[in-house]
Amino acid sequence: MATMTISGLASGLDTEEIISQLMEIERAPVTRLETRKTELEAQKSAWTEIRTALLSLSGSLLTLRLSSTFNARTVTSSDQTVVYGTATASAAEGTYKITVTQLAQAHKIASNHQIEQISIEGTLSITVDGNDRDIALEVGDTLAEIRDKINTGAGDIVTATIIDSRLVLTSKTTGEQGDITLGGSEGILEALGLEAPLTLANAQNALFTVDGLQIVRSSNTVTDLIEGVTLNLVGLTEGSEEVTLEVARDTDTPVEAVQDFVEKYNSAMQLIAETLGKNSAGEKGDLFGDPTLARIQQQLRRLVFDPVSLSATEYTTAASIGLSTGSVSTALTFDRSGQLTLDTDKLTQALEEDPDGVYDLFASSEAEGIAVRLDEYLDTLTKASLGTSGSPGDGIISVKEKWLENSIEDIEEQIERWELRLELKEEQLRAQFTAMESVLATLQSQATWLALQVASLSGLSLTSGSGQS
Numbered sequence: 001m002a003t004m005t006i007s008g009l010a011s012g013l014d015t016e017e018i019i020s021q022l023m024e025i026e027r028a029p030v031t032r033l034e035t036r037k038t039e040l041e042a043q044k045s046a047w048t049e050i051r052t053a054l055l056s057l058s059g060s061l062l063t064l065r066l067s068s069t070f071n072a073r074t075v076t077s078s079d080q081t082v083v084y085g086t087a088t089a090s091a092a093e094g095t096y097k098i099t100v101t102q103l104a105q106a107h108k109i110a111s112n113h114q115i116e117q118i119s120i121e122g123t124l125s126i127t128v129d130g131n132d133r134d135i136a137l138e139v140g141d142t143l144a145e146i147r148d149k150i151n152t153g154a155g156d157i158v159t160a161t162i163i164d165s166r167l168v169l170t171s172k173t174t175g176e177q178g179d180i181t182l183g184g185s186e187g188i189l190e191a192l193g194l195e196a197p198l199t200l201a202n203a204q205n206a207l208f209t210v211d212g213l214q215i216v217r218s219s220n221t222v223t224d225l226i227e228g229v230t231l232n233l234v235g236l237t238e239g240s241e242e243v244t245l246e247v248a249r250d251t252d253t254p255v256e257a258v259q260d261f262v263e264k265y266n267s268a269m270q271l272i273a274e275t276l277g278k279n280s281a282g283e284k285g286d287l288f289g290d291p292t293l294a295r296i297q298q299q300l301r302r303l304v305f306d307p308v309s310l311s312a313t314e315y316t317t318a319a320s321i322g323l324s325t326g327s328v329s330t331a332l333t334f335d336r337s338g339q340l341t342l343d344t345d346k347l348t349q350a351l352e353e354d355p356d357g358v359y360d361l362f363a364s365s366e367a368e369g370i371a372v373r374l375d376e377y378l379d380t381l382t383k384a385s386l387g388t389s390g391s392p393g394d395g396i397i398s399v400k401e402k403w404l405e406n407s408i409e410d411i412e413e414q415i416e417r418w419e420l421r422l423e424l425k426e427e428q429l430r431a432q433f434t435a436m437e438s439v440l441a442t443l444q445s446q447a448t449w450l451a452l453q454v455a456s457l458s459g460l461s462l463t464s465g466s467g468q469s
Contacts, residue, residue, distance in 0.1 A: 019429050026425055030418045037411045044404040046275050046286040050293070051382050051397045053268040058378040060264040063257040064371040070351070070359035072250035075229065079243045082235040083208075087247050091228030097242045100208040100233050104220045107171040107180045107203035111193030114165035117142045118192065122185030126150070126169070128157040129177045137188065143167060146192070167192060171203065175218025179203045206233055251351045254358070255344055261371075262323070262340045265304070269338040272297050292396065296381065301325075301338050303374050309367045313357025315350050318370060321358055322346030 063069050071089035083098050107128075117140055124135040133154035137146060143162055150160035150169070158180060159170045171178040180203075182194055189195040206217045215225065220233040229247060237243060275285040276293050287293050304323070310316045318324070322343030350358050362371040383395040394402070 019426065022429060023422065023426055026422055030415055030422065033411050033415050033418070037408055037415070040404050040408050040411070042286040044401055044408065047397055047400050047404065050268070050271060050275065051401070053264075053271050054378050054382050054397070057261075057264040057268050058375055058382065060257075060261045061371040061375045061378075064261055064362040065369075065375070067359055067363070069257050070254045070355045072253040073228070074248050074250040074252075076246045076248065077243060078245075079237075080234075082237055082243045083231055083233050083245060085229055085231045085245055085247075087230070088228040091226070091247050093249060094226075094247050096226070096245045096247075097211050098208060098231075098245055099237045099242055100206070101236065102204060102207035103233055103236065104174040104206035104218055105201050105204055106174045107178050108199075108201035109169050109180055109194070109197035110163065110200055111167040112196055112198055113193045115143045115146075115167060115193055116165070118146070118188075120187050120191050122188035122191075124150070124188055124192065124194075125183040126154045126158055127181040127183070128171050128179070129173050131157050133157060134184075167194070168200070169197075170201075173218075174203075174220065175205045176203050177218060208233060249352070249355065251348050254351055254355070255347055258321075258323075258347060259342060259344070262342045265300075266339045269297070269300065269340075272300075273338070292400070296396075297338065299377060300374070303377055304340070304370060308361055308364065308369050310357065310360050310364065313354050313360060315354060315357045315361050317361075321350045321361065 068089045073087035073089060073091045073093070075085035075087045077084045082100055118137060119139060121136075121138045124137060126133045126135065133156075135149050135153045137149065141149070143165060146167060147160040147162055150158065154160075157172055159172060161168045161170070169180055171180050182189060182197070206215075206220050206222075208215050208217075210225065215222075217225075222231040222233070225231060226247075231245075272293060275287045276290060276297065277288065278284050305318050307317050315321055322345070324341050324343075325338060326341060347358075360367065360369060362369045365372060368376075379395065381395045381397050384398045
């Protein structure tokens with residue numbers, strides 16, 4: 001039942017203000033808990049942000065651990081309207097002269113008259129490169145229904161379309177072996193206008209030369225001619241014209257991979273520096289002076305710049321391929337936050353001279369290359385077990401986050417208990433002040449009554465004295 005409040009009616013005191021001030025004093029422990037909760041939430045958020053940045057860094061290391069990144073090849077064509085190509089890491093470097101006199105194409109036929117629907121039922125047989133498909137047709141089938149039935153039943157060997165109310169069939173196999181052969185039950189070809197179909201495109205092979213060698217292929221995409229190289233024939237050469245196709249080592253791909261690593265590394269180290277130290281305004285980061293984070297910062301720097309024990313290459317340090325914490329223009333500068341600078345010219349030169357050595361610098365398992373040891377360390381920081389988060393299988397940061405989460409929950413429970421206590425305390429204070437006001441009101445009432453009695457008695461006494469005289 002709510003306590004009736006009498007605010008200073010008898011005492012003249014502002015009891016609401018007095019209660020408010022008393023409760024403010026009583027709430028001091030809650031205020032301290034709320035402040036601590038805010039601090040812990042900021043710390044948890046900071047650790048989460050750092051873990052996300054380190055996971056991003058870990059992702060960039062995967063590319064640096066692939067041999068295909070450092071052994072990539074580029075294929076350059078002098079005329080991409082005739083032929084262009086792609087290559088895998090297994091392709092040898094080389095230059096090829098190519099002429100194209102005929103492109104491979106698929107057989108394409110059309111019905112010899114327009115069709116609305118057929119008046120007989122039967123089976124249409126379609127054969128391409130030894131593959132037979134039978135399509136059941138019914139009386140009244142429209143041209144659109146016939147098309148759909150062919151695409152459903154024989155869509156793996158031909159494509160059926162409609163042009164000007166004519167049925168058009170295109171082989172899905174290019175080259176001479178892709179000829180479309182038709183058959184079926186009596187009268188079905190005549191009903192479809194396919195007994196003597198119109199030829200829209202003949203089945204033909206690609207004819208071309210590579211370094212003077214005559215080549216025949218059924219497809220314009222040639223994968224079995226030069227090891228590791230895919231040729232795409234798209235046009236014809238004119239007269240004696242030749243297209244030059246060059247297969248060369250790709251240095252752009254590994255440079256881009258290292259640049260991505262540097263970007264992710266710098267982002268993580270900048271975040272760590274800001275969180276661990278003070279900003280330009282002198283404000284402390286959310287994890288100011290945290291020893292765990294300081295050790296992580298130091299370890300990341302060490303793992304990048306410690307030499308890798310490689311004997312078959314001169315590229316055994318990050319600095320040897322252009323990675324440093326100083327400006328590219330001078331070796332005298334130093335970034336205190338640990339930010340990396342990449343000299344792409346120096347890295348490109350290293351890749352041209354010894355791509356395998358640069359790859360080993362990052363990815364050697366035996367010597368623990370830069371990417372290998374960084375990845376292993378980041379795993380100890382960020383991994384989470386399959387079980388409950390914060391279990392012994394979790395990484396250091398994950399455990400930190402779970403501890404902070406538990407601490408925040410504990411503080412929330414303390415605050416909740418304190419709020420119940422304070423609610424009772426406030427009710428108690430209101431009851432006490434209400435009782436005080438009631439007592440004062442009663443006393444004031446009694447005092448008034450007594451004063452009236454005294455005044456009355458005094459009046460009677462005066463009246464009696466006057467009569468006797």
